[in-house]
């Protein structure tokens with residue numbers, strides 16, 4: 488028995504009357520996350536999402552366990568304890584910090600607060616895909632600047648600036664290329680941008696970088712009116728599952744973002760774990776040491792196999808398959824997956840001949856090298 492009226496039935500079949508998303512929304516190519524299953528192999532080595540092989544700080548895990556009996560209570564919507572802990576560790580004013588459900592949320596909030604139809608926002612050719620999603624979701628127009636040697640090119644970005652430009656997104660270091668901009672270049676970019684343009688410095692991998700000419704952008708965000716830096720607990724801190732990130736910027740920008748965010752956008756579990764994680768510097772150091780040992784090792788071993796690897800300062804590398812002997816990145820991906828090694832195809836980043844590999848445990852790294860050696864011999 489139908490409870491629908493004739494009029495309701497008619498509208499149901501008349502698609503022109505359906506609700507429609509704002510212009511731009513259906514132009515978004517949905518984000519494709521890294522695979523979490525292999526097609527074969529005895530053991531799974533998930534190296535597809537730049538997750539850490541070291542797990543999370545035991546102190547952060549304990550903090551979550553302590554809260555298991557208090558799940559009925561709303562969290563502190565201002566995430567005060569966490570902003571204070573971050574401020575304490577990094578020497579920042581907590582009033583100028585905003586926390587979010589991953590730095591992805593912070594990136595979206597920045598776009599929603601400052602972009603609209605008719606506005607343009609620039610990112611680089613192989614830049615993080617979340618920027619394009621956030622820009623389009625806000626109804627604005629994405630503008631892509633070419634790169635040089637798979638590296639962000641400041642002059643190319645500046646050449647794309649028009650009077651419609653409202654925002655520039657830079658991941659430094661960038662994902663999926665692993666390359667970075669020396670801070671003098673970031674400064675030069677900032678100096679040449681109009682003062683009404685927001686420069687977003689996404690420093691998701693900054694803890695891993697060991698280069699004298701690198702800075703995450705904290706000082707620029709502290710001393711200017713149009714720079715915001717974003718950070719995440721998903722990578723070196725090993726809390727990707729919790730969804731926790733933060734941004735640091737001028738007071739007027741943080742104020743705008745706070746007005747549009749959900750009132751309880753960060754869970755109490757995330758706040759409590761974040762406080763412990765950010766204070767556990769020994770854990771972070773261990774993760775940096777692990778990366779310092781295995782990033783060069785994997786890079787060199789793959790180069791010995793004749794593969795080209797883009798020099799990376801993050802916890803992942805980009806491996807190129809130039810299609811010699813008809814061997815493609817897609818073939819390599821399928822072969823590795825059949826042996827339990829899950830890497831990331833990056834065709835949607837404009838890199839159809841490459842695979843991105845997160846630096847994993849000793850066992851995982853050795854498995855990839857051994858399997859790629861076998862793949863290339865075939």
Ligand SMILES: *Cc1c(COP(=O)(O)O)cnc(C)c1O
Pocket residue numbers: 537588589590591592615658661662689691718719720721722727730731732
């Ligand atoms: C992983 C990553 C992030 C972090 O995203 P979360 O939402 O914090 O998990 C941000 N930017 C880049 C470039 C990344 O690779």
